[in-house]
Amino acid sequence: MFVEVTDTDGNTGLAELAGPAAATDIAQLTAEYAERLRLSPPDGEADVTAQLGLTVEELEADRPRATAVSALRTAIADGQARAAGVSLSEFLGGQRTESVQLYGNMNRSMLPDDNGPRDRSPEAFAAAAREAVRRGYKVVKCAPFDEARSPFEEPGLPEAARSGIDRIVAVREAIGPDIQLFVDCHSRFDLDSGIALEISLRDSNVAWYEEAVDGIEDPETMIKIRERATMDVAGAESGYGVELFRRIIEGGVMDVVMPDIKFCGGAGEAVQIGRALEPDAPGSVSMHSPSGPASQLASAHATAAFKGTRPLEHAWGEADWRPSVLEPVERIENGRIYIPEGPGLGASLNPATVEERGRRWAL
Ligand SMILES: [Mg+2]
Known part of the structure; x- marks a missing residue:
């Protein structure tokens, strides 16, 4: 909408x-x-x-x-x-920016579509990861733990996490040693399993451990997982407002917060969050953006305005007509989003695409 x-x-x-x-x-x-x-x-x-x-x-x-x-x-x-x-980035206190680096989230390319469920085997994850690298991303993210959901009966690493780990091993094998790998756990774990899982993620040189638990709902558990983690712990994609994100970083709950322009208070608040946290903790803000082209572009302006040092999320491969939602069309090439030159976002809704693909209803 x-x-x-x-x-x-x-x-x-x-x-x-x-x-x-x-x-x-x-x-x-x-x-x-x-x-x-x-x-x-x-x-x-x-x-x-x-x-x-x-x-x-x-x-x-x-x-x-x-x-x-x-x-x-x-x-x-x-x-x-x-x-x-x-431009929106200038309006928000930054400078006009030509392009912003992205990381490639492969989740949306693997969701069920009109043709039914997708293959979720390790081989399918490896193929998607190779496609992400072919598209030019230097950082790839996946969410492989379909089968796991706490509470678990056994202590330590749950059996239900094994197939997710197999998918991660396949992805690392596919992308080679030089591409960074981020893993999102969608809050499927708890304290004991979250600590055990982090240890096995080290074997695949995972750089970013996202939402083993919901760190907004349960910061105490997240703090304990982070204290033992050797990689960056990330999350808080549903949070609102600069004060919440400040508490998370200053309280040692996470290494990276992920404000989402759709929930965090919007573009202006996202820039405030970045400006509040990045100077003392470089890399502590990376916007959540499994979004359509309008939010993607606004998030690029915001990231530019707070001089984000992390790449911005992009969930590639969901729909081939996506770029045409905007005019001028969304331009993402070689792992970067290009910001059109006009004022504001630099792009508007394309009425022809809305007519062809959209749905209207009256309130
Ligand atoms: Mg997430």
Whole structure:
């Protein structure tokens, strides 16, 4: 879903809306907030939550509200940047940037599609990893633990994690020693299994250990896993607001936080998070972005604006018509996203693609 916000001069800002509730509920909530802002306009994107009377505590605890606010703030920031005639990264305090480096998340290329379930064998993971390298990514991420889900009956490394480890071994073999490998565990483990799993990830030289547990819900367990880990521990993809991410890094919960432009408070908040944390902890912020082209592009502007030192996530290979959602079309080549030259995002929704592929409904 997309949100467009237009000012009285006709500048239209764009954002993606995707979230943790039924699409119509999120759309309804966003429309309600938009109407309140229309009647009582904020000074700018940073003023949206105050204007809606929402507190940080409410938004940390309520993901649908955080999602609606994030989309509106990103769309308004894009509109403001267009009105000012500058790129979104410049509007957010950075500089005009030609391109941003990406890492290749292969998960979406392996999801079930219209042709049914995909092959999830180690060989299929290896083939996807080779494709990621062919596409130019220097860092590859996978989420291989389909069969594992805590609690487990046995202590130590659970039997249910074995096939996931086989997939990781196959991926490492396919990409060779020089490509970095990130592994996402989708909060499927617990303290004991999370510590045991980290030790076996070392054998495949995994560089990034994401969400063994949900580090926002259970920071104490995450801290204990991180204390023993030899690789970077990452997560917090559903978090809202700079204060939460600051607590996570300053509290030693994780090495890397992953604010998502769709939930964290939007493009302006993502830049605040990067600016708050990166100077003292370089590499501590890497935006979560298993997103469509509008969020991908806004996340590239945000990463450029806070001078992120990590590559930005890109979930390649989900739909071959994806680039045509925007005009000019999304341009991702050799592991980099290229930022179009125009003001704001530099791209808008392509009405022909919306007509052909989209779905409309009335609230
Ligand atoms: Mg993840």
